[in-house]
Amino acid sequence: MRRKKMWALSLAMVLLLTLLGACSSGGNNAVSTSSSNTGTEGSNGEAAKPVTLRFSWWGGEDRHAATLEAIEAYKKIAPNVTIEAEYQGFDGYEQKIKTQLSSGTSADIMQLDLPWLQELVAKGDFFLDLIAQEGFDASGFDPDFLSNFGLYDGKLMAVPTGVNAYCLIINKTLADQLGIPTDIQWDWDTLYEQGKKLHEADSAKYLLLADQAALSQDFRTMLKQRTGEQWIKEDYTVGFAKEDAAAVFGWLQKAMEAGVYQPLGEADLFFGKLDQNPKWINQQMLMTTSMSSTLPTLKTVLPEGTEIITALPAIAKDAKNSGVVVRPSQLFAISNNSEHQEEAVKFLDWFMNDPEAAVILGGVRSIPPVKSSQQAAVNAGKIDAAITNAVDLGLEHAGIVDNSISTNSEVAKILDDVVQKVSYSKSTPEQAADELIASLTSKLAEIKDRTQ
Structure with a gap:
């Protein structure tokens, strides 16, 4: 509905x-x-x-x-x-x-x-x-x-x-130690370059903390930036071409192979509980792309005094839409x-x-x-300034609001499965794009028949 x-x-x-x-x-x-x-x-x-x-x-x-x-x-x-x-x-x-x-x-x-x-x-x-x-x-x-x-x-x-914004959550203390800039607008090329450089210098370190759900969200974000459209249309058809999906899968696979991300087999041991990943706790990961509501938990597990900041997520230089999600x-x-x-x-x-x-x-x-509740929490110093910054940035640069079918769990499961194959290099970007379009087309027709 x-x-x-x-x-x-x-x-x-x-x-x-x-x-x-x-x-x-x-x-x-x-x-x-x-x-x-x-x-x-x-x-x-x-x-x-x-x-x-x-x-x-x-x-x-x-x-x-x-x-x-x-x-x-x-x-x-x-x-x-x-x-x-x-x-x-x-x-x-x-x-x-x-x-x-x-x-x-x-x-x-x-x-x-x-x-x-x-x-x-x-x-x-x-x-x-x-x-x-x-x-x-x-x-x-x-x-x-x-x-x-x-x-x-x-x-x-x-x-x-609450009001939640998709953002980069960055361990600035660690970034400063490593000489990685944080006062920039990240794009996908910069993420790849900085992540590859970091992992080559120290194979125990990764730039991005991400589980399966985060990788799938990165895919959707990149795709919306390329097309400027919903990735699933209101008429229950896919909203992208094969070359768009293949390009995004290509970047994800390249980034995984270069050590920008932690291998998925290791990261998914902490699926849905990224704060428990030892690499994050031991400050061997610099940042994560996540919703602003996860910041308190991610910050709590780090040493006292660690500075955590937020920024807009990666936005392609030629993006047709920011892809920035602002939602409950x-x-x-x-x-x-x-x-x-x-x-x-x-x-x-x-x-x-x-x-x-x-x-x-x-x-x-x-x-x-609720405005009055927000003000009460701010006055009491109970809202981290980094969360406020993430939400303010998100509202200012918000992308298109996902339609209902785009977030359907059956649709999401198909994407998760294909992203996983790409992450493990069990599928080429082109094969993955073909599989995604074919599987989505079949499932969307089934969902349309059930709901209309």
């Missing part, structure tokens, strides 16, 4: 009416923490009944710790509510969420990735419409951001956890099957809008999407 930009105006009107109405009315982990809501008494003055909510998310240690601290703080507001925290790393989380949703066993509140939401709303009525909930205040969100990334058929199925860090949704929807809505409203929550959470999900 496609995102509906036309709903931005209607969403703004709904938010305005909501405000006017308010004025007139005057590994896997599980942790349980009791907490409570504004108004913990029933209408007859009796104490509210105990409620248990499940809250599921993925992330690194910084995100886990901050989220657990926020849950703990919430119990001062709602002592009748117990929040069971279900958290883990990224690997395996998507399949778990989709399995739970299909079986009706999902958490009350869950963190989702954007491509999953786009697929799930087309498959079933899994999520609560947050616009229709009196207990949720969406007025602090940018209406266009909500419309582009959370609104489907006029229903607000999810809200962004993740999304929060509430299950339609929740037995305690009202309490879940109140908790999510507090989590997104309350200044105390914002100060606790800081930048663990990048820049807060």
Whole structure:
């Protein structure tokens, strides 16, 4: 189901009416923490009944710790509510969420990735419409951001956890030691030249930290820069020619062979948890192309005092589009099957809008999407200036917004498989381009038949 930009105006009107109405009315982990809501008494003055909510998310240690601290703080507001925290790393989380949703066993509140939401709303009525909930205040969100990334058929199925930008995250302390410049606009040629030079000087060092997902994102970025178009069109056809894909695969293979990237067989031991890669921890890798929300976790594992900066990702000198992605860090949704929807809505409203929550959470999900929460976190010194810089640069140089089909998980799996073959030199760039186009064409026709 496609995102509906036309709903931005209607969403703004709904938010305005909501405000006017308010004025007139005057590994896997599980942790349980009791907490409570504004108004913990029933209408007859009796104490509210105990409620248990499940809250599921993925992330690194910084995100886990901050989220657990926020849950703990919430119990001062709602002592009748117990929040069971279900958290883990990224690997395996998507399949778990989709399995739970299909079986009706999902958490009350869950963190989702954007491509999953786009697929799930087309498959079933899994999520609560947050616009229709009196207990949720969406007025602090940018209406266009909500419309582009959370609104489907006029229903607000999810809200962004933060504003996230695709960027270079650079260990400047290490770069200075190695004499590698950081005050430049990186392009793909510069990445290759600097990476090859670094690895030739010290075979234990690599310029770029990347797992399978990062390599596939680099492919999509380079492709959009070459064509200036969506890599998958709205009509379910590929948006590039063979020569475009072959050129990008050629660069990736050349860079892998030159030691610009760590060999994929080593890097993917830490898939979805790049901060745990010993090469990064031991400062044998200089930078990574990632989303700004990953910066706190990547920085925490380095020695105290290490300076981490951000920059725009590599942009080809002749780019037709920047390819810079600006999107929600993740999304929060509430299950339609929740037995305690009202309490879940109140908790999510507090989590997104309350200044105390914002100060606790800081930048663990990048820049807060609610202006007042963002300001509270900045005033408290809880947002790393490097994250703010990444988001500011991303917003200034944002590329085309990915359409829904471009981020489909079945489509992504095809790309991942072909990129892997190229990375292991099991396929030439030309063979890979042919395979990618043929596999995508077949899969896209299948998806089109299912959805239209």
